[in-house]
Amino acid sequence: MPSSLLIPTTDAPIVRKAAISREDLLAATLKIIGPNRSLSTVSLREVAREAGIAPNSFYRQFRDMGELSVALIDLAGSSLRTIIGQARERATSTDRSVIRVSVETFMEQLRADDKLLHVLLREGAVGSDDFKHAVERELAYFEDELRVDLIRLAAADGATLYQPALVARAITRLVFAMGAMAMDQPPERDPELIEEISQMLRMILTGSHALNRTA
Amino acid sequence: MPSSLLIPTTDAPIVRKAAISREDLLAATLKIIGPNRSLSTVSLREVAREAGIAPNSFYRQFRDMGELSVALIDLAGSSLRTIIGQARERATSTDRSVIRVSVETFMEQLRADDKLLHVLLREGAVGSDDFKHAVERELAYFEDELRVDLIRLAAADGATLYQPALVARAITRLVFAMGAMAMDQPPERDPELIEEISQMLRMILTGSHALNRTA
DNA sequence: CGAATGTGTATACACATGTATATTCCGCGA
DNA sequence: TCGCGGAATATACATGTGTATACACATTCG
Numbered sequence: 448m449p450s451s452l453l454i455p456t457t458d459a460p461i462v463r464k465a466a467i468s469r470e471d472l473l474a475a476t477l478k479i480i481g482p483n484r485s486l487s488t489v490s491l492r493e494v495a496r497e498a499g500i501a502p503n504s505f506y507r508q509f510r511d512m513g514e515l516s517v518a519l520i521d522l523a524g525s526s527l528r529t530i531i532g533q534a535r536e537r538a539t540s541t542d543r544s545v546i547r548v549s550v551e552t553f554m555e556q557l558r559a560d561d562k563l564l565h566v567l568l569r570e571g572a573v574g575s576d577d578f579k580h581a582v583e584r585e586l587a588y589f590e591d592e593l594r595v596d597l598i599r600l601a602a603a604d605g606a607t608l609y610q611p612a613l614v615a616r617a618i619t620r621l622v623f624a625m626g627a628m629a630m631d632q633p634p635e636r637d638p639e640l641i642e643e644i645s646q647m648l649r650m651i652l653t654g655s656h657a658l659n660r661t662a
Numbered sequence: 663m664p665s666s667l668l669i670p671t672t673d674a675p676i677v678r679k680a681a682i683s684r685e686d687l688l689a690a691t692l693k694i695i696g697p698n699r700s701l702s703t704v705s706l707r708e709v710a711r712e713a714g715i716a717p718n719s720f721y722r723q724f725r726d727m728g729e730l731s732v733a734l735i736d737l738a739g740s741s742l743r744t745i746i747g748q749a750r751e752r753a754t755s756t757d758r759s760v761i762r763v764s765v766e767t768f769m770e771q772l773r774a775d776d777k778l779l780h781v782l783l784r785e786g787a788v789g790s791d792d793f794k795h796a797v798e799r800e801l802a803y804f805e806d807e808l809r810v811d812l813i814r815l816a817a818a819d820g821a822t823l824y825q826p827a828l829v830a831r832a833i834t835r836l837v838f839a840m841g842a843m844a845m846d847q848p849p850e851r852d853p854e855l856i857e858e859i860s861q862m863l864r865m866i867l868t869g870s871h872a873l874n875r876t877a
Numbered sequence: 878c879g880a881a882t883g884t885g886t887a888t889a890c891a892c893a894t895g896t897a898t899a900t901t902c903c904g905c906g907a
Numbered sequence: 908t909c910g911c912g913g914a915a916t917a918t919a920c921a922t923g924t925g926t927a928t929a930c931a932c933a934t935t936c937g
Contacts, residue, residue, distance in 0.1 A: 467914095488703055501916045504914080569787030572785070572846075573697075573698070614865065624839045646828055649873065650829065650832065650869030651832075653869035653872045657872050658864065706926090707925080722884070
């Protein structure tokens with residue numbers, strides 16, 4: 448069971464002095480990228496500089512930037528799954544709208560999980576094939592967990608969805624697109640955006656129920 | 663043919679190139695970018711090479727690659743508006759589903775309009791502020807035209823939408839996200855994707871109608 | 878005709894990048 | 908204690924980049 452994802456490991460299963468770790472390089476990369484800086488334009492040397500190591504030391508951890516990028520996506524995926532878990536937990540322990548609480552949690556984490564989720568949200572469409580596959584894999588995870596949740600929630604309400612898989616995909620893509628958009632806006636607008644997204648999801652879900660009845 | 667009295671140049675017949683235009687540079691850029699090549703990683707020299715001109719000649723047309731990128735987005739925007747027009751035309755002259763015909767047209771143009779729309783669909787989240795604003799501007803156009811159309815269509819059916827602006831935005835973002843996804847898939851899957859997207863839009867629209875009744 | 882102007886090119890420079898090779902450093906077992 | 912082996916660095920090189928400067932040619936206009 449891998450426990451260390453974000454926090455530097457303090458373990459010593461084998462004798463280690465490990466001046467530099469993969470996590471350090473990932474963190475350095477996150478510090479570099481930003482709203483105007485895409486992952487694909489970050490150079491190996493730049494990461495090494497930010498991490499305070501010699502360029503060649505990079506190779507001890509990754510074959511090249513492509514490999515680091517994939518590792519970053521995997522990290523972001525873990526973070527994303529944590530969010531889902533939190534949202535699910537919060538949603539079931541409240542009387543407020545499940546949709547609303549979930550969207551709120553998502554946005555909150557988007558702001559907190561500095562830069563990590565950004566990569567997942569906005570860099571999905573460009574990069575090496577390996578990279579794009581890594582992104583798609585995480586999206587598929589999200590989609591699938593959402594699908595299961597949707598079915599469960601609908602059943603609890605005594606209803607059924609029209610096409611759960613499609614609903615899950617639509618919601619996933621829409622939320623990610625809106626999330627990417629949100630990252631370019633000041634946090635003050637978050638409440639507004641949360642409201643917008645919630646309404647959109649409500650439309651999709653309501654539509655799904657309605658279509659189920661007529662189909 | 664008098665030669666310079668300094669270094670005798672290697673007798674390369676210096677032939678004058680035909681005048682270069684902005685369009686040539688834009689076309690050259692489109693030839694360079696692809697599924698694994700983002701606009702932000704394309705260099706000025708590379709564009710010049712592809713266009714068959716000296717690097718410095720680039721400056722006669724654009725200040726830098728950033729300016730060229732914005733011009734590309736504007737171009738893509740025009741192309742997009744042509745698509746909307748076509749879809750509207752086709753949709754009104756048929757008994758088939760408006761949604762379906764529109765989505766089909768969109769996908770068709772996506773495949774035809776080689777590379778141009780790709781830029782708009784997938785590079786929206788990274789780049790200079792000017793670039794991102796250019797992308798957002800085009801998205802807003804699309805959104806707004808769609809909103810007007812939706813209202814008109816709903817009225818023709820004697821119905822009203824819940825929140826036309828929101829519906830338009832949801833559809834826009836969803837279609838663009840799915841379109842970006844489609845570009846990474848073989849055209850054989852287009853029919854399937856068209857079906858998926860159409861269903862998603864149907865859910866949103868149906869949901870909007872339903873919510874209008876209950877709200 | 879000849880100068881002015883506008884457009885394209887060649888050359889050059891000062892960087893940055895990825896990586897091959899050689900070198901230094903340091904903890905550990907002998 | 909030594910020295911050995913791996914980790915980290917330093918140096919180096921070939922290549923790519925943006926762009927400044929100087930030049931060549933064509934066209935326009937006095």
